[in-house]
Each structure stands twice: as C-alpha cells, then as structure tokens.
Amino acid sequence: MSNEHNNNHHHIAGETNEPLDFGSEFDAGTKSLADALRISFAVLKIIMVVLVILFFSSGVFTVAPDERAMVLRFGKIRGETTEQRILGPGLHWAIPYPIEEVVKLPARNTILRTAIDSFWYDEKNTYPSRSLDPILEGYSITRNDTIADLKEGDSDYNIVHSRWLLTYRISDCEMFYKNVSVKTPDAGQTLIDVIPKSVEPFLKAVASEAIVITMVNFSIDEAIKSDSRISKEAEKLLQQKLDAMNCGIEVDSMQLTAVIWPKQLNDSFVASIKASNEADRMIRETRGYTESRINEAGGRALINAILSPEIEDEQKEYYWNNASGTVQQIIAESKAYRTKVVESAKANADYLQKLLPEYRKRPKLVLQRIYQDAIEEVLSNTQETIIAQPSSGAKNREFRVMINRDPAAVKKKQQ
Structure with a gap:
C-alpha cells in the first residue's frame, strides 16, 4: 500500500514539475488580431477620407441665371x-x-406678380341689395370733380370698385x-418657392x-376711363x-x-356716362368747327394781327399777303377782279376817246350805234328772248308772257 501510494505520489509530482509550452498558440492569435486591427484601421481611414471628401464636395452649389x-x-x-456677398450665376x-x-433669392431680372382684388365687388352675388356691404365688397373713394374744378369747401365723393396688378x-x-x-x-422647398406667398400680404x-x-x-370720370395718371401716381x-x-x-x-x-347705381351711372360722352362729342365738334373757321379766315396769326391796334398798316399788309386758307383765295380773286375792272375801264375810255370826233359830227347816229351794241351784248347772254314790237293802234293792249323757264330751251342752251 505504501509502495503504491508513493508511486502515485511520484507520478503526480512528475506531471506537475514538467514545463508547459503555450508560446506557439499565443503568437498565432496575436498575429491574427494585429492583422485584423491593421486592416480595420486602414479601411476606417479610407472611409473617413471618403466622408471628408463627400462632406466638402457637398458644399458645391449652382446658381441659376434667374437667381442670386x-x-x-x-x-x-x-x-x-x-x-x-451676392453671388451671380455659376458654380460656387x-x-x-x-x-x-x-x-438663394430671385435675381433682379425675375418679375414677380401679385393681383390686388381687395377693392373689387362680390361677383358671386348676382342679386345685389340696395346698399353696399363693405365687409363683402371692397371699394375706393374718388372725387366727384377733378381737382381743378373743385370749389372751395366742396367735398363730394363717389365709390368705385377697382382691380390692380402689381409687378415687382x-x-x-x-x-x-x-x-x-x-x-x-x-x-423640398427653397426660399424662392415661398417668397411670393410670404411677401404677398x-x-x-x-x-x-x-x-x-x-x-x-x-x-x-378719370377713374372710369382708367386714366394713365392714376396708375403712375399709385406706382x-x-x-x-x-x-x-x-425692403x-x-x-x-x-x-x-x-x-x-x-x-346698385348702374342705371344712374349709365345715364351720366351717356350725357358726358355727348357733351364731349359736342365740345370736340365745336372746337373742330372753330379751328376750321379760323383756318378759313387766315389763321390765328392773321386774326390777332388785324385786330391788334399796335400793328401798323405795312405790317398788316404783310400778314394779308401771307394769309392762308380761304382768305388767300378771296384776296387773290379780289386782286384779279380789280385788275379786270381797271383794264375794262381803260379799254372803254380808249374806245370813247376814239368815238369822240365822230360823236361831235353825228351824235344821234353814234348813240344809236352804242345802244345797238349794248342790246346785242345783253341778248347774247340770255337763254330765252321775247321781243314785242309796239304799234300805234295797240294803246292799252294787254300783253301776257309766261315767265316759267322752258326746260327744252334751257337744255338746248346748255348743250
């Protein structure tokens, strides 16, 4: 028993005192872990570089031609x-x-529009009441007369509905x-998308x-006619x-x-506009007739010159000679008629001067000849001639003549 016990004791002691070899196993694991960590850090560096590049490249943006x-x-x-501070079109x-x-904001060349209907009436209400509801229907106030026609203390106004279009x-x-x-x-929106609705109010x-x-x-009247001055003044x-x-x-x-x-006042306004248009038409016709008569009279310069007491006769004669229109025609005809009368008087004087010696010899014969020539000249210009010869036994005899024009004789004379 004691020997067996000793043998066992020696066997365990021998196993305990024998050195263990773990070096090879730890070296392989450490190497694998180091390789894995090195690869991981390399991949991580690449990912970080890519992320940094993507981060900074995301800062590249484009500005369109209609943007700033x-x-x-x-x-x-x-x-x-x-x-x-203000970047134009292109890459930035x-x-x-x-x-x-x-x-990003709209560029200066980008036109934005806003309709202003706050002064318009309720178009859905097809049967308006006798009075205007200012809550449902917008309006603005105008004067009854122009500023130039207003009298002192006059404060009469009218109501109109209006629509406007603002471009900015x-x-x-x-x-x-x-x-x-x-x-x-x-x-998903940009500032450009929300600007019109945000700025509109x-x-x-x-x-x-x-x-x-x-x-x-x-x-x-100026408002109804949409006078261009209204838009310019409002702008x-x-x-x-x-x-x-x-802003x-x-x-x-x-x-x-x-x-x-x-x-509510449609009938009254229609009648007023009709009367106003009729008055404008009459004023235009009157002015046109006035200008026509003034032009026929030679123009305003001639009228002012003739009526002015400060202008001498020589200057008036200058204006007469340079007159225009019908006056110039009348002056020309008058001068021509004067020349004709003077020339005719000279011719008659020469004729009578030549007849004077013959008249002194035989006055009755000369007068009879002159009388016959005058009768011939008068009768040559007549269309109908009626000759009645007197007789000694026809005392108190009634003589009737139809004075109506003979159409056949007139037509024959004209041909």
Whole structure:
C-alpha cells in the first residue's frame, strides 16, 4: 500500500514539475488580431477620407441665371464687397451646413406678380341689395370733380370698385433678406418657392394704402376711363413707401386693370356716362368747327394781327399777303377782279376817246350805234328772248308772257 501510494505520489509530482509550452498558440492569435486591427484601421481611414471628401464636395452649389445667392456663416453674410456677398450665376462653394448656409433669392431680372382684388365687388352675388356691404365688397373713394374744378369747401365723393396688378422685382437681395420676413421653407422647398406667398400680404397692405391715397385725388370720370395718371401716381407712391422700409423691392408697374361703379347705381351711372360722352362729342365738334373757321379766315396769326391796334398798316399788309386758307383765295380773286375792272375801264375810255370826233359830227347816229351794241351784248347772254314790237293802234293792249323757264330751251342752251 505504501509502495503504491508513493508511486502515485511520484507520478503526480512528475506531471506537475514538467514545463508547459503555450508560446506557439499565443503568437498565432496575436498575429491574427494585429492583422485584423491593421486592416480595420486602414479601411476606417479610407472611409473617413471618403466622408471628408463627400462632406466638402457637398458644399458645391449652382446658381441659376434667374437667381442670386448669399452664403451665411453662422447666420452672418459672408464677404466684404457686394460682389463677394451676392453671388451671380455659376458654380460656387461653401462650407457645408451647419457652418455655412446658402440662401438663394430671385435675381433682379425675375418679375414677380401679385393681383390686388381687395377693392373689387362680390361677383358671386348676382342679386345685389340696395346698399353696399363693405365687409363683402371692397371699394375706393374718388372725387366727384377733378381737382381743378373743385370749389372751395366742396367735398363730394363717389365709390368705385377697382382691380390692380402689381409687378415687382427684388432689387437688393441683402436688404430684402435682412428686412423682410419670409416663411421658413418646408422640406423640398427653397426660399424662392415661398417668397411670393410670404411677401404677398405685406405688399397688398402697402399697395392698398397707396391706392386709397391715390384714388381720392382723381375724379370719378378719370377713374372710369382708367386714366394713365392714376396708375403712375399709385406706382410712385408705393415705391416711396417701400423705399422708406428698406425692403429691397422695386415696383416694376402698378396697373389699373378694371374699374366699375357700384351695381346698385348702374342705371344712374349709365345715364351720366351717356350725357358726358355727348357733351364731349359736342365740345370736340365745336372746337373742330372753330379751328376750321379760323383756318378759313387766315389763321390765328392773321386774326390777332388785324385786330391788334399796335400793328401798323405795312405790317398788316404783310400778314394779308401771307394769309392762308380761304382768305388767300378771296384776296387773290379780289386782286384779279380789280385788275379786270381797271383794264375794262381803260379799254372803254380808249374806245370813247376814239368815238369822240365822230360823236361831235353825228351824235344821234353814234348813240344809236352804242345802244345797238349794248342790246346785242345783253341778248347774247340770255337763254330765252321775247321781243314785242309796239304799234300805234295797240294803246292799252294787254300783253301776257309766261315767265316759267322752258326746260327744252334751257337744255338746248346748255348743250
């Protein structure tokens, strides 16, 4: 027993004292782990480089021809000069968000439009009441007469409905971005997409104020005829208000597209317009007739010269000679007639001068000859001739002649 126990003891002791060899197994594992880590770090570096490249390349953006852009660095516009702060069309780069942010706005050549219908009536109401409802129907006030025709203390006004079309552009992107509140774009939208709807309430409010002030300075007739001065005055006043707000908006045009009187007074306005048109027609005809008669009389210069007491006869003669129109024709005919009369008188004087010696010899014969020549000349110009020979026994004899023109004789004479 003791021997067996000793043998076992020696066997265990021998196993315990024998050295163990783990070196080869640990060297292979460590090497594999090191290789794996090295590959992992290499892949990670490549991924990080790619991510950095993608991050910075995402800062490249394009500005279209109808756009302008600004780069905000932590909310402040980047750049010192205007060219640096407002970027034009082409490729540009900015540090990606959140360091820098790109804001695009419509360019100056981009025209935006807003319709202003706040002064128009309710078109859905086809049966208007006797009175106008200011809650449902918009209107503006005009004067009854023009400013020039107004009398002292006169304050008569009229109501009209009007429609307007405002066209505008963003002239200063930086000023617009700083001073005009614009809705934050939703996902998939840009600032350009939300600007028209965001700015519309603001522009309508300012434009409405300009329209009210402008319309009250014009008459109802000028408004109905859509006088071009109304649009120009409203546009000018609106631009002044926008400039005072430093909003960077430039008014391109302010058009008065439609004007109409209240439907409740349709019959009265139609009658008034008809009377006004008739008065205008009569005034135009009168002025035309006046100008025609003045031109026939030789023009205003001749009339003023003849009636002026300060102009001498020589100057008046100059005006007469340079007259125009019918006066010139009358003057020419008068001069021709004067020449004809003078020449005829000279010819008659020469004729009588030649007959004087013969007349002194035989006066009765000469007078009879002159009488016969005169009768022949008179009868040669007549269309119908009636000769009645007197007789000694025809005392108190009735003589009747039909004085009606003989159509056959007249026609024969004309041929």
